[in-house]
């Protein structure tokens with residue numbers, strides 16, 4: 001990318017039940033971020049709110065959040081998709097030259113406020129899938145998992161290993177909602193079966209949470225922080241909606257979004273040049289599936305990579321050192337939280353989950369059934 | 382007053398709003414075919430792919446699929462899951478007995494049709510199995526006319 005946009009700060013939170021109002025959560029996170037950076041709301045050029053009207057139970061739900069995120073009587077717009085889409089929107093606003101700073105404010109309360117599955121039920125095609133009553137988010141994910149495992153001849157044990165790795169990472173991360181220290185693959189394999197091959201602990205937990213992030217132009221970034229993290233590339237791609245029209249064994253949206261982001265960042269060999277990745281794998285199988293699709297892992301070698309510890313915090317290419325969405329999935333914020341976790345790593349501030357080499361990282365976000373859409377960022381120091 | 386002592390206000394979002402979604406000519410034709418217990422697909426003039434249910438616009442080519450094609454009522458089970466739960470209004474419910482949801486490649490089609498698979502113990506389902514359509518006795522031009530698939 002010719003012009004440079006930096007992430008200069010963020011605040012995030014996640015819990016099974018956040019136990020405060022969404023407005024107070026929005027205010028606390030935004031005010032905290034402003035205090036971290038020593039700025040006031042007048043220093044923010046534009047704000048992108050990322051929330052979901054259906055989960056909030058009211059349409060145009062951003063109108064209720066303007067005062068809390070400092071956007072009252074200011075330039076504010078809204079994204080109703082994953083937070084990484086909002087991040088792309090905010091970055092483009094800075095690239096337009098119109099703004100020096102942009103705030104992304106995302107909230108999702110599916111732990112205490114409304115079921116995440118309900119929202120997905122109402123994203124499905126009203127003239128076909130809903131009257132057919134065959135699909136829901138879990139059934140669709142299970143079909144994707146089955147297709148992926150069958151394509152490569154992987155056993156279901158891979159899912160247990162992936163989940164155990166992620167949940168162990170999540171246990172060491174104070175920003176995660178599901179915390180199960182000492183979790184083993186055997187315990188994952190003993191959790192309740194939902195849709196074969198997916199069990200309870202292969203699936204994300206309903207989560208309350210949010211993430212606020214401030215972007216700045218190259219000119220402004222140095223004034224606002226000592227360790228700006230740069231957006232080196234970004235890409236998006238959307239697959240067909242209907243599952244029967246898609247190759248569920250891989251993810252075209254993830255591979256194409258990653259290819260675009262890597263091209264913009266000048267990365268030719270993702271597996272060799274990316275130091276670590278934060279991937280929006282809402283279900284255990286999606287982590288190796290997306291990693292293979294995005295060129296981070298050799299296709300057909302996922303079980304070897306996990307068994308060898310390549311994806312672990314101290315591995316060759318750590319994936320989801322934060323624990324990923326199996327540790328928490330506040331819809332609207334999940335992808336943005338992946339970006340925030342990546343910034344922590346790149347700044348060397350990830351505590352006990354810190355990876356060894358952290359100069360260039362890949363961040364993935366998704367929307368829709370089985371990641372119909374993917375968004376990928378390449379971030380670096 | 383501490384945070385945890387706060388009361389919840391629990392509005393019920395009234396999703397019993399009625400929407401009139403036109404199904405469009407193509408799904409209408411599909412449902413009309415059901416009245417005669419026929420399964421129709423649509424073929425793209427550019428890429429030649431046949432999709433079922435028939436849909437008018439090809440995403441790959443951005444062209445109108447103009448030709449309807451009657452498909453075989455037999456096909457191959459390409460993918461499936463066994464449901465041990467259901468989701469009802471976003472809530473997980475256990476089911477009395479596990480059930481099969483299959484993705485079936487009908488002979489003559491290029492994509493997969495989702496359908497219930499019955500007539501075998503769920504543990505015996507295998508990809509590559511040959512299946513055939515089972516219709517309701519009285520077809521009425523509704524999606525439910527094509528009730529399920531069973532092993533040939």
Ligand SMILES: [Zn+2]
Pocket residue numbers: 425426427428429430439440441442443444
């Ligand atoms: Zn075509």
